[in-house]
Amino acid sequence: MNDYHYLAEHSPAALLLVQATGTIIAANPAAxxxxxxxxxxxxxxxxxxxLQHASQVLSVIAAAPDKAVAVTLYTGDGAQLAAQLHVRWxxxxxxxxxxxxxxxxxxxxxxxxxxxxxxxRTAIEHMDxxxxxxxxxARIRALNPAYTxxxxxxxxxxxxxxxxxxxxxxxxxxxxxxxxxxxxxxGWAGEMNSRRRAGEYYPAYxxxxxxxxxxxxxxxxxxxxxxxxxxxxxxxxxxxxxxHYDTLTGLANRTxxxxxxxxxxxxxxxxxxxxxxxxxxxxxxxxxxxxLGHALGDELLCHVADRLRSAVSKTDIVARxxxxxxxxxxxxxxxxxxxxxxxxxxxEKLRVPLTLxxxxxxxxxxxxxxxYPDDSQDLTTLLRxxxxxxxxxxxxxxxxxxxxxxxxxxxxxxMLQLRNNLxxxxxxxxxxxxxxxxxxxxxxxxxxxxxxxxxxxxxxGMVSPSDFVPIAEETGLILEVGEWVLRQAxxxxxxxxxxxxxxxxxxxxxxxxQFRQTDLVAQIAAVLEQTGLDGRHLELEIxxxxxxxxxxxxxxxxxxxxxxxxxVALDDFGTGYSSLSYLRRFxxxxxxxxxxxxxxxxxEKGDLTITRTIVAMARSLGIRxxxxxxxxxxxxxxxxxxHCEEAQGYLYSLPLAxxxxxxxxxxxxxxxxxxxxxxxxxxxTQLSKE
Ligand code: C2E
Ligand code: MG
Ligand code: MG
Numbered sequence: 077m078n079d080y081h082y083l084a085e086h087s088p089a090a091l092l093l094v095q096a097t098g099t100i101i102a103a104n105p106a107a108x109x110x111x112x113x114x115x116x117x118x119x120x121x122x123x124x125x126x127l128q129h130a131s132q133v134l135s136v137i138a139a140a141p142d143k144a145v146a147v148t149l150y151t152g153d154g155a156q157l158a159a160q161l162h163v164r165w166x167x168x169x170x171x172x173x174x175x176x177x178x179x180x181x182x183x184x185x186x187x188x189x190x191x192x193x194x195x196x197r198t199a200i201e202h203m204d205x206x207x208x209x210x211x212x213x214a215r216i217r218a219l220n221p222a223y224t225x226x227x228x229x230x231x232x233x234x235x236x237x238x239x240x241x242x243x244x245x246x247x248x249x250x251x252x253x254x255x256x257x258x259x260x261x262x263g264w265a266g267e268m269n270s271r272r273r274a275g276e277y278y279p280a281y282x283x284x285x286x287x288x289x290x291x292x293x294x295x296x297x298x299x300x301x302x303x304x305x306x307x308x309x310x311x312x313x314x315x316x317x318x319x320h321y322d323t324l325t326g327l328a329n330r331t332x333x334x335x336x337x338x339x340x341x342x343x344x345x346x347x348x349x350x351x352x353x354x355x356x357x358x359x360x361x362x363x364x365x366x367x368l369g370h371a372l373g374d375e376l377l378c379h380v381a382d383r384l385r386s387a388v389s390k391t392d393i394v395a396r397x398x399x400x401x402x403x404x405x406x407x408x409x410x411x412x413x414x415x416x417x418x419x420x421x422x423x424e425k426l427r428v429p430l431t432l433x434x435x436x437x438x439x440x441x442x443x444x445x446x447x448y449p450d451d452s453q454d455l456t457t458l459l460r461x462x463x464x465x466x467x468x469x470x471x472x473x474x475x476x477x478x479x480x481x482x483x484x485x486x487x488x489x490x491m492l493q494l495r496n497n498l499x500x501x502x503x504x505x506x507x508x509x510x511x512x513x514x515x516x517x518x519x520x521x522x523x524x525x526x527x528x529x530x531x532x533x534x535x536x537g538m539v540s541p542s543d544f545v546p547i548a549e550e551t552g553l554i555l556e557v558g559e560w561v562l563r564q565a566x567x568x569x570x571x572x573x574x575x576x577x578x579x580x581x582x583x584x585x586x587x588x589x590q591f592r593q594t595d596l597v598a599q600i601a602a603v604l605e606q607t608g609l610d611g612r613h614l615e616l617e618i619x620x621x622x623x624x625x626x627x628x629x630x631x632x633x634x635x636x637x638x639x640x641x642x643x644v645a646l647d648d649f650g651t652g653y654s655s656l657s658y659l660r661r662f663x664x665x666x667x668x669x670x671x672x673x674x675x676x677x678x679x680e681k682g683d684l685t686i687t688r689t690i691v692a693m694a695r696s697l698g699i700r701x702x703x704x705x706x707x708x709x710x711x712x713x714x715x716x717x718x719h720c721e722e723a724q725g726y727l728y729s730l731p732l733a734x735x736x737x738x739x740x741x742x743x744x745x746x747x748x749x750x751x752x753x754x755x756x757x758x759x760x761t762q763l764s765k766e
Contacts, residue, residue: 090179095171096138098123098130110159110179112152126150137163137175146182158182203301210284210298214238214251217297226280226304228273239300241270241282255298258286267305279305322396324374325381333395333403337455340407341448347408351448352415354404355462356384356422356441359474359651360621361400364437367624372432380439383425388418402441403459412447412479419443419477423672427475427650427686435658438686440475440651440672442466451480471542474651475672494547497533502557506533509564510731513740513747514583514702514724517716520746524581524615525572526724527565528731529557549587558590559599566607566614568734573613577741583615583645583666588622597636604640611641615666619647623658631662638663645702650690659697667694671705674725677714684714691720709748 084091090107094100100118108115111126123130128148137145142163149157162178200207206223208216216234224230229237241251254264263285270280282302290296320332328336337353344351358380365373377400384394384402393405404422406415426439444465452458461480469478501507511525531539548554562584569582590596604611616637623630623646634644645666646659650673659667673687687703694701703715706725715723728747729740 092118092177092179093168094123094175094177096134096173096175098127098134100126101168101171101174107179110151110157110181111149112155117152128156133161137161138165149179205301205303207299207301208234208239210239210255210300211291212255212296212298214255214298217291226272226278226302227270233273241268241280241300241302254284255286255296258284258298260286260288260296262286268302270302279309281305325378325396327381327385327402328393328395330395330397330403333393333405334455336393336407337405337458340405341455344408344448349408349410350412350414350450352406352409352412352418353446353448353458353462354406354415354419354422354477355397355444355446355459355466356402356404357443357466357470358400359440359442359470360619360624363621363624368432368435372435376430376432376437376439379430380426380441383428384422387422387425392418403462409447412445412450415445415447416477416479419445423475423477429686429689438650442469442474443477444469444480445477446480451482471546473542473670473672474648475670491547493536494539494544495551497535498531498544498547499551499553501531501533502553502560504534507531507557507560508733509561509568510733511565511568511582511737512724512731513729513737514722515728515747517703517712517720517723520748522577522580522741522747523722524583525569525737526583526617526731527561527568527585529561529585530731545587549589552589554587554589555593558587559603561585562600563603563607566603566609569613570607570609571734572738572741573609575738575742581613581615581643583617585617585647586622588619588625591618591622591630591633592625597633597640600637600642601640612643614641615643615645617645617647617668620649620651620658623662634663648704650686659694659699664699666700666702668702668704668724669720671725674703674705674707674711674715677711687714688718691715691718695719712748 084104087104087106089104090110091104092100092107093102100121103111103115103118108118111118113121118126123134126149127133128150133145133147137143145161145163147159147161149159151157158181160180160182162180164176166174166176168174200220203220203222206226207220208223209218211217215236215238219231219234223234227234227240239251258264263283265281265283268280268282269277270282271277280302282300284298284300287297287299320329320335321327322329337351340351361373361376364376368376377396380400380402381394381396384404388394388404388406391407393407395403395405397403404418406418409415422443423440426441429436429438431437444462444467446452446458446461446465448455448458451461461484464484465478465480468484469476472478508530510528510530512528513522514524514526515521516523529541529545531541531544533539545554548557565582565584569580572578572580593599600611600614600616604614637644643665644663645668646664647668648670649667650670667690669687669690673690677684677687691701700722701720702722702724703711703720704724706712706715706723706727708727711725712723712727732740
């Protein structure tokens with residue numbers, strides 16, 4: 077590189093060599109920087125791409141070569157740049173007449189300062205914080221729009237007035253003292269409770285700085301910047317809320333109830349009272365959520381929350397644990413049994429029909445109860461106990477409550493034993509089918525029988541189906557067992573028909589998993605075929621939860637069963653989410669009113685109304701009603717009064733082994749038996765039944 081070349085490369089002056097047409101032949105690095113382009117890019121540009129009003133400029137400089145010309149250049153980033161052009165024309169050996177150009181920016185000092193001030197003002201005007209310029213008397217000399225936004229004072233109202241930042245924690249002359257005490261360049265910052273024009277107090281974070289320059293009269297100046305913290309405080313409150321409350325229902329959450337429970341525990345420990353935790357889980361919520369959709373599911377949870385709140389006293393706390401689980405703290409009861417009243421009241425409240433979208437649903441919950449100090453001294457254990465009791469309640473059917481008992485700790489162990497033994501039960505002949513009659517409420521005659529599974533285990537004794545059916549369901553064993561029960565039941569009914577009781581039907585319970593089998597209908601048809609039983613004498617009991625699970629497929633299955641002549645009964649109706657529109661939609665022949673309603677006859681007014689409503693409604697839809705769990709003559713009287721056709725329960729007969737059933741049928745045409753039940757009330761004790 078020769079020295080001339082070196083000079084051009086390193087010159088601070090921006091230099092261009094251009095043809096008379098304005099095409100750039102060469103550019104030094106300073107010119108490239110100024111124009112914001114690479115050398116090659118510049119060389120490829122048409123003159124109009126880098127020079128504004130190019131033809132006029134070219135003609136001016138061609139005529140008056142030594143004059144400096146003010147021009148506007150286009151830079152690579154699309155901006156315009158004001159510059160001065162100095163030109164010298166010469167003859168180039170290769171390019172002919174060329175112009176050497178020296179470029180310099182035009183930027184006066186004044187304009188730069190102006191620009192900066194304008195930028196600063198823009199920034200201040202757009203700040204979220206209020207900014208004011210104060211004199212030593214704290215009078216406002218200037219303010220930004222945020223000041224008006226935050227305080228409500230307009231510029232006209234505020235200018236010349238003292239800044240008001242008084243609050244309860246700071247004395248009247250605080251601000252003046254503060255300003256007097258600040259040296260130039262020093263500052264003070266703190267939180268204050270300030271007041272808006274409308275009178276409302278708001279928290280503000282204030283920062284005051286003493287400027288190191290005075291005004292033209294020599295007065296000291298200060299800048300105060302302050303931020304309205306009310307949004308932050310609201311945010312903090314919101315965070316606090318989220319930490320302790322459930323956003324969907326507005327109920328307390330688990331954290332809050334634990335805190336409250338601890339306080340309550342300390343209080344009751346002093347005065348010798350009791351504390352109860354109720355763990356509540358809605359029955360069949362998953363099904364309702366899946367079939368109604370999540371929005372209605374959420375709505376249901378909110379209704380449940382309201383009902384729970386209304387079922388307890390003001391000092392008790394209702395919390396949502398998550399999903400469809402709720403925890404209720406009864407913070408001062410005189411005895412554990414009081415919790416049972418509350419549980420009953422909750423069930424009553426939940427059971428009142430509810431309209432969701434175009435559906436009417438009844439809700440029930442399973443409730444587990446555990447008490448302090450009886451069940452545990454420790455809250456975590458108490459909650460676990462209540463949870464365990466809730467599971468127990470669930471297994472007993474829907475809409476029940478169960479108190480925690482220490483034996484339940486053995487529950488996990490018990491379940492494991494069941495699981496281990498169950499798969500051998502069938503091959504060891506430990507499973508039996510018992511039969512419980514249905515009776516015509518008016519005539520007392522037996523109209524049919526329900527097959528109820530029994531497990532007489534060598535190792536575990538008599539195990540309740542409420543205990544082992546869920547396990548069989550979980551493991552899939554229910555499919556095999558269920559088919560076996562079906563076959564047994566059909567055979568037994570055939571035998572009874574052969575003995576002359578050919579008006580009887582048999583009802584078989586189907587679990588959810590059985591009902592979901594794709595070959596269910598074929599399986600039933602095959603069993604009917606093999607046993608020679610007419611489908612018209614078979615009834616299948618399913619629960620509402622099963623019905624709601626997969627509405628479309630369910631309807632197909634039900635129609636196929638109908639084609640076989642097989643009747644379908646809705647078992648345990650009134651627990652879960654009894655939806656009246658479902659009754660209308662699905663071909664259902666029988667409806668079995670759950671025992672928990674029958675239990676309320678004749679005492680509970682709510683149950684009475686609901687039972688009566690269910691009976692009337694079903695009848696109007698042509699569905700036959702069977703009342704489950706009828707135990708007293710009084711209950712029978714009411715059922716008859718309401719035209720409930722059929723009943724089942726200990727009043728008439730316990731579930732019986734096939735032989736006992738045959739004996740009953742051949743010896744008694746009419747039930748109940750009165751006082752002669754002795755020999756029949758002998759079903760083996762069920763170990764695990766509550
Ligand atoms: P479920 O179908 O609702 O049967 C009625 C239950 O109530 C039976 O209990 C019966 O013994 C009992 N019960 C009947 N009358 C009275 C009464 O007056 N008072 C009282 N306290 N109880 C009464 P069980 O036999 O223990 O069966 C419990 C549940 O187990 C059944 O409820 C049914 O859901 C299920 N289950 C029984 N057998 C089978 C089966 O073969 N397959 C399937 N999938 N489930 C079955
Ligand atoms: Mg049943
Ligand atoms: Mg039932």
